[in-house]
Each structure stands twice: as C-alpha cells, then as structure tokens.
Amino acid sequence: MERRATIKDVAEAAGVGVATVSRVLSGGSASPSTRERVLAVAAQLDYRPSALGRNLRQRRTGGMGLLVPDLTDTFYGQLAEGVLACARSAGEPVLLGSTGDDPEQEADLVGMLLEQSVDRLIAVPSGDAETWTPVIRAGMRVVFADRVPAAPFQEDPGVTAVNDLMRLDGLSPAPQTRPLDAPAVVADDRAGIRTAVRYLRGLGHKRIAFLGGPGQDSRVAAFRAAVGAPVDEDLVVFGTGSRDSAYAAASGLFQSRPDLSAVVAGGNVLGEAAVLAARELDLRVPRDVSLVMYDDVPWAELCSPPLTVIAQPGRDIGYRAAELVLRAETRKPRGVVLPTELIVRGSCGPRR
Amino acid sequence: MERRATIKDVAEAAGVGVATVSRVLSGGSASPSTRERVLAVAAQLDYRPSALGRNLRQRRTGGMGLLVPDLTDTFYGQLAEGVLACARSAGEPVLLGSTGDDPEQEADLVGMLLEQSVDRLIAVPSGDAETWTPVIRAGMRVVFADRVPAAPFQEDPGVTAVNDLMRLDGLSPAPQTRPLDAPAVVADDRAGIRTAVRYLRGLGHKRIAFLGGPGQDSRVAAFRAAVGAPVDEDLVVFGTGSRDSAYAAASGLFQSRPDLSAVVAGGNVLGEAAVLAARELDLRVPRDVSLVMYDDVPWAELCSPPLTVIAQPGRDIGYRAAELVLRAETRKPRGVVLPTELIVRGSCGPRR
DNA sequence: TTGAAAGCGCTAACAA
DNA sequence: TTGTTAGCGCTTTCAA
Numbered sequence: 001m002e003r004r005a006t007i008k009d010v011a012e013a014a015g016v017g018v019a020t021v022s023r024v025l026s027g028g029s030a031s032p033s034t035r036e037r038v039l040a041v042a043a044q045l046d047y048r049p050s051a052l053g054r055n056l057r058q059r060r061t062g063g064m065g066l067l068v069p070d071l072t073d074t075f076y077g078q079l080a081e082g083v084l085a086c087a088r089s090a091g092e093p094v095l096l097g098s099t100g101d102d103p104e105q106e107a108d109l110v111g112m113l114l115e116q117s118v119d120r121l122i123a124v125p126s127g128d129a130e131t132w133t134p135v136i137r138a139g140m141r142v143v144f145a146d147r148v149p150a151a152p153f154q155e156d157p158g159v160t161a162v163n164d165l166m167r168l169d170g171l172s173p174a175p176q177t178r179p180l181d182a183p184a185v186v187a188d189d190r191a192g193i194r195t196a197v198r199y200l201r202g203l204g205h206k207r208i209a210f211l212g213g214p215g216q217d218s219r220v221a222a223f224r225a226a227v228g229a230p231v232d233e234d235l236v237v238f239g240t241g242s243r244d245s246a247y248a249a250a251s252g253l254f255q256s257r258p259d260l261s262a263v264v265a266g267g268n269v270l271g272e273a274a275v276l277a278a279r280e281l282d283l284r285v286p287r288d289v290s291l292v293m294y295d296d297v298p299w300a301e302l303c304s305p306p307l308t309v310i311a312q313p314g315r316d317i318g319y320r321a322a323e324l325v326l327r328a329e330t331r332k333p334r335g336v337v338l339p340t341e342l343i344v345r346g347s348c349g350p351r352r
Numbered sequence: 353m354e355r356r357a358t359i360k361d362v363a364e365a366a367g368v369g370v371a372t373v374s375r376v377l378s379g380g381s382a383s384p385s386t387r388e389r390v391l392a393v394a395a396q397l398d399y400r401p402s403a404l405g406r407n408l409r410q411r412r413t414g415g416m417g418l419l420v421p422d423l424t425d426t427f428y429g430q431l432a433e434g435v436l437a438c439a440r441s442a443g444e445p446v447l448l449g450s451t452g453d454d455p456e457q458e459a460d461l462v463g464m465l466l467e468q469s470v471d472r473l474i475a476v477p478s479g480d481a482e483t484w485t486p487v488i489r490a491g492m493r494v495v496f497a498d499r500v501p502a503a504p505f506q507e508d509p510g511v512t513a514v515n516d517l518m519r520l521d522g523l524s525p526a527p528q529t530r531p532l533d534a535p536a537v538v539a540d541d542r543a544g545i546r547t548a549v550r551y552l553r554g555l556g557h558k559r560i561a562f563l564g565g566p567g568q569d570s571r572v573a574a575f576r577a578a579v580g581a582p583v584d585e586d587l588v589v590f591g592t593g594s595r596d597s598a599y600a601a602a603s604g605l606f607q608s609r610p611d612l613s614a615v616v617a618g619g620n621v622l623g624e625a626a627v628l629a630a631r632e633l634d635l636r637v638p639r640d641v642s643l644v645m646y647d648d649v650p651w652a653e654l655c656s657p658p659l660t661v662i663a664q665p666g667r668d669i670g671y672r673a674a675e676l677v678l679r680a681e682t683r684k685p686r687g688v689v690l691p692t693e694l695i696v697r698g699s700c701g702p703r704r
Numbered sequence: 705t706t707g708a709a710a711g712c713g714c715t716a717a718c719a720a
Numbered sequence: 721t722t723g724t725t726a727g728c729g730c731t732t733t734c735a736a
Contacts, residue, residue, distance in 0.1 A: 056713080111400075299655075303651075
C-alpha cells in the first residue's frame with residue numbers, strides 16, 4: 001500500500017496540532033476559521049482517517065460480522081443483502097462468514113471475529129444456546145436472524161430470546177435461567193405454518209408431511225401444533241442442510257409414505273428437493289401431491305406449476321437485524337417478529 | 353468488549369519480555385524451554401493476539417474485500433462461497449460489499465475498504481478500466497472475478513487483463529497502453545457462447561437473440577462472433593441488472609421480434625426473465641422458442657422443461673480468485689480462464 | 705537467545 | 721479554542 005496522508009501530515013500542513021484535526025474531523029469544537037483550514041487541507045491531501053489507528057485506540061473494530069449457513073441458498077442471499085444495505089447506509093464494513101450449518105465452523109468463525117475485535121455480530125445460528133452464551137458473555141453484541149439457537153435442554157432452554165420466541169411459537173414455556181442477552185429478528189413461523197396447514201386442510205388434505213432442515217425447530221413445532229396431536233411422526237422428516245441430503249429426505253418420505261397427500265417444505269432448498277423427488281417418482285404436483293414451500297424465491301414462480309409459498313421478508317430480516325446490532329441500545333433488547341404471507345400459486349390442489 | 357489478555361499479560365506471567373512472546377507466537381527463534389513456557393501461559397490465559405495491534409504496526413489489514421453485484425443472484429452466491437472457502441482455509445477474514453452493478457456504489461465501497469486499510473480485493477467490477485486504474489495504482493491488490501472492467505475507449509482499452517481476455521474472446525486486439533496490473537479469473541465465455549450458438553444452429557435456428565445484462569461485454573462479443581456478420585442488432589438486447597429490467601427487456605424482445613426462434617440469456621437472472629416473459633406471452637418453450645441460459649443454478653432443473661444451460665464454475669471462480677489475491681505473487685500475474693460446459697436439458701428444440 | 709524501546713495512526717485527557 | 725502527551729497491542733530493530 002502506498003503511503004497515504006496521515007493525521008500528522010494534515011496537522012502540519014494546516015499548521016495545527018493533531019488533536020485539532022481529529023476534533024474537526026469528528027465534529028468536535030473548533031473555530032470556524034480553523035475548521036475551514038483543516039477541512040481544506042484534508043481534502044487537498046486526500047486524507048482519509050485510518051480505521052486501523054482509530055480502532056486500536058478505541059479497542060474495538062467498527063462494523064459487524066455476518067454469519068449465514070449458505071450463500072447459495074437464495075433466502076440467505078436476500079438476508080445478506082438486507083444487512084449490507086443497512087451497513088452501507090451507516091458506512092460500516094461487514095465481515096462475512098458462511099457456516100455450512102456446522103457449529104464447529106461457526107465457532108471458528110466467531111473466534112476469527114473475536115481476533116479481529118469485531119464486537120457486533122448478526123448470526124443465523126447453528127450452535128445451541130450453550131455455545132452462544134460464552135460469546136455473548138465475552139461482550140460480543142449479537143443479534144440472531146432468521147432463527148434462534150436451539151435450547152440445549154428441554155427443561156432449561158436457558159435463553160430469554162429463545163424462550164420468548166418459543167412461547168410465541170406455541171412451545172412449552174420454560175423457566176428462565178441464564179438469560180441470553182441477545183435479540184432476534186425472525187419471521188412469524190407459527191402464523192406462517194399454521195396458515196399453510198389450514199389452507200391444506202381446507203383443500204381436504206389429512207396426511208400432511210413436514211420436510212425440515214437444520215435450525216427449523218420453531219417451524220417444526222409450529223407444524224406439530226398446527227396439525228394437532230397425535231402427530232404422525234413418520235410424516236416429519238429432516239435433511240441436514242445439503243441439497244443432497246434434502247433430496248434424500250424428500251425422496252425417502254415420498255417412498256415410505258405414498259399415502260401422504262401434501263407436504264410443507266421448511267425452506268427453499270427443501271422445496272427444491274421436494275419438486276425434484278416428486279418428479280423423479282412420477283408424482284404430479286399438485287395432482288398427486290400438494291406442496292407448500294417456506295421462502296418466496298424468484299424461481300418459485302418459474303416452476304410449473306408455480307409454487308405456493310409462505311413468504312418471509314428475508315431482506316427486511318437482515319436489515320432490521322443490522323439496525324438492532326448497530327443501535328447502541330439500552331439493556332435487554334427485545335427481538336422482533338416479522339409477518340409471513342401465504343402466496344397461493346399453483347402447487348396445491350384438492351386431495352384426490 | 354471485556355478485557356482480553358494482551359501480549360503484555362502473557363509476557364509478565366511467563367516472566368519474559370513481550371518481544372519474546374511475539375517471537376514465539378510467530379514461530380521465531382527461542383529456546384525450547386522459553387517457548388514451552390510462553391505457549392503454556394498463552395494457552396492458560398486464553399490469549400489471542402489482537403489483529404488490531406498487528407495490523408496497525410504492519411500498516412495493513414489482513415483479509416480481503418469481496419465486491420459482487422447482487423447476492424440474490426445465485427451465481428454470485430456460488431462465487432462468494434468459493435471465496436469464503438479459500439479465505440477460511442487461510443484463516444483470513446472477508447469484507448463483503450454488494451454493488452448493485454452501480455459504479456458509484458462500487459467506488460464508495462472501495463473507499464471504505466481503503467479506509468479499513470484492506471489492500472486485497474476480489475471484485476466483479478461495474479466501473480470501467482478508468483475507474484479501476486487509480487485504485488490499483490494506489491496499491492490495492494485486486495483480482496477481478498467473473499468479468500473484467502470495460503475498456504473506456506475503443507482505441508485505448510488501457511488494460512492488459514481486459515486486453516488479453518478480449519483477445520481471447522475474439523475482440524479486436526488493441527494497443528497496450530497503461531497496463532492494468534490485475535489478474536482476472538473468468539469463465540471461457542467465448543467457448544461457452546459459441547457452443548451454445550452452434551448447438552442452436554444445429555437445431556435449425558436462424559434468428560437467435562441475445563439477452564444481456566451489465567458487464568456482459570465479453571459474452572455479447574462472443575455472441576456476435578459466433579453468429580457472424582451481419583448481426584441483426586435488434587436481436588441483441590440488454591437489461592440493467594434488476595429483475596424488472598431484465599423482464600422488460602425479455603418481454604420487449606419477444607414482442608418486437610416474434611420471428612425469433614431461440615434466445616441465449618447471458619445470465620441466470622436474464623434466463624429467469626425470459627422464462628417469465630415467454631410464459632406471459634403464451635410462448636411455449638421449446639416449441640415456440642428455444643432457450644439457453646448462462647449459469648447453471650439449482651432451479652434450472654426445476655423449470656419445465658428443465659433449462660439447457662451453459663454452466664460456469666462459480667464456486668471455482670471465487671476460490672481461484674481468492675487464491676490469487678492471497679498469494680503474494682511475483683509481478684505481472686496472469687489471469688485464469690475456466691472452462692464452461694453446455695448442459696443439454698429440455699429447453700431447446702428444433703426450429704418450427 | 706533475549707529484552708528494551710520505538711513507533712504504526714489515532715483519540716482523549718489534560719493544560720494552556 | 722487549542723496543543724501536548726500518553727497510550728491502544730503489536731512487531732521489529734538494536735543491543736546486550
């Protein structure tokens with residue numbers, strides 16, 4: 001890197017002390033004449049304050065970290081765009097990491113951010129509450145997006161945010177121990193899933209399956225609640241996050257339960273897998289099987305028939321999360337739940 | 353951020369000087385006994401060297417910047433995943449920016465990186481060679497990915513990399529002035545487009561259109577070369593990068609030239625638009641119009657018929673670019689061109 | 705092999 | 721309103 005002008009250069013050229021330059025540039029008090037002179041010189045020298053110096057002095061790096069499971073998943077692309085939009089308008093840098101939905105990789109990435117002294121983080125978490133507690137305790141200001149860390153124990157979720165959201169989602173409330181001081185920005189999974197299930201019920205469907213992926217605990221819970229006890233457990237299956245695994249899960253589901261007439265896919269990768277598996281098995285959508293997919297992605301409309309989806313505002317989720325993590329907010333920040341919308345297209349039909 | 357152990361703490365606890373700690377931790381010389389002691393203490397204190405201090409001292413930030421046009425475009429998601437994979441294995445952070453294919457936003461983002469003293473950058477460029485020359489001159493080590501900056505003047509492309517690649521792509525060679533010292537990692541657009549056009553020709557198509565987007569100069573050029581002079585200029589149309597604009601371009605194309613029988617979409621967003629526009633206009637694919645799309649994305653298979661595509665290795669492009677920018681390489685680094693592959697599925701048929 | 709010391713560019717006390 | 725100064729945590733001469 002070529003030598004760039006430093007604050008000292010500006011100070012000398014303007015005939016003032018470095019502190020004055022610093023003050024002027026950060027909007028502190030200074031006489032109009034000094035201010036003007038300093039500004040002129042700075043512009044003339046094309047001076048740009050070094051974030052390095054400032055950060056070291058303030059013992060913290062500006063900007064924020066962003067951890068998502070997979071950027072080839074369009075939903076996370078949308079979420080990331082939201083975060084970037086907010087960060088840009090705030091002039092803050094964003095450090096990106098992709099976790100592959102693997103708690104270990106996630107931990108590595110968090111370690112890297114710690115090393116960089118990044119103390120603000122937006123995360124779509126893979127690890128459970130137990131793994132996140134220490135990092136929040138260590139002073140990292142984290143906002144969860146899209147989902148919250150799973151509770152490690154049924155009897156001790158140990159997470160305020162998780163707790164509240166689980167309650168929102170109709171899960172059993174649990175005693176609040178060790179509250180996890182992190183807000184979360186999520187979609188209203190409960191309402192979204194409930195609406196979808198009711199819609200399918202209205203079409204006459206009785207055997208409705210749920211095809212889930214990692215971190216979709218609240219959607220699964222919402223599904224169970226929506227179909228009501230007793231839940232046919234064979235109709236609730238999971239992939240591990242990769243497209244292959246999602247396909248395997250979908251294919252296995254269709255083959256083991258040819259009696260099912262509708263499936264709710266918990267995310268767009270799972271929806272994709274369902275479409276592919278159905279085609280492979282010569283199941284027609286929606287004639288043989290109806291499909292509702294979580295996430296509205298551009299290609300949902302390209303399928304034939306176009307997919308009926310539960311839309312969640314990925315971009316807004318990211319934007320709001322970035323706002324939250326940026327706002328040097330007061331204590332006990334609360335999370336936000338954004339609405340979902342059932343968009344009816346052509347992938348659901350009456351039960352045959 | 354809670355107080356973390358510093359190098360000084362480690363030095364004191366180990367009864368050595370800070371320089372020794374620094375040496376030990378960076379693999380310098382030290383007696384076995386000292387080394388062991390320092391290491392033990394460091395581990396015990398959970399010491400992690402602060403990137404802040406190191407960076408200031410070395411007047412540069414580690415890691416790299418990554419600038420892409422749009423993360424909701426799956427191709428760039430793939431590319432980003434490649435970059436992240438390489439960065440992770442090198443333990444380097446990645447600063448992400450999304451330019452929206454807007455040279456101004458791009459310039460802002462570059463400015464931000466400069467301020468952060470990030471001196472390595474992987475960019476899918478929006479601005480032309482003229483805007484990039486100064487940043488490279490300023491010492492930023494940039495590697496272009498997916499495409500190279502457009503040449504500002506026909507008679508003075510002013511860019512070695514651009515120049516070479518344009519030549520590869522069959523454009524007129526130009527005198528090499530002001531060489532732009534930046535390597536590029538791109539797909540073999542020329543071969544990809546040529547193969548697609550030949551394939552369509554083989555199917556009997558005569559009136560083949562090209563639907564392009566920003567930064568696709570080399571693909572357009574390849575298309576012109578492949579169809580051969582005289583090129584029917586009305587059959588070469590462009591969107592500006594947004595989905596809406598792509599749709600408008602596709603729709604306009606189909607309506608103004610009902611005689612066309614095949615279209616090559618220069619990217620997946622354009623392909624998406626073509627499918628949508630065709631459906632809206634009641635054009636059947638491939639009966640009424642054949643379609644080949646650049647980019648193999650997961651949803652290409654979900655369309656019916658599944659889309660015939662020119663696959664380019666997005667992830668590899670990102671990975672290789674990251675390797676290049678990381679390797680403190682010798683002078684005059686050359687770019688790399690990765691192969692494309694025509695994947696025939698169902699969106700092309702014989703001309704009616 | 706080791707330690708002392710000098711900064712990297714900046715901000716924030718503190719003085720003037 | 722200003723300038724001087726002391727570091728932030730680290731690496732790197734330079735001596736010992």
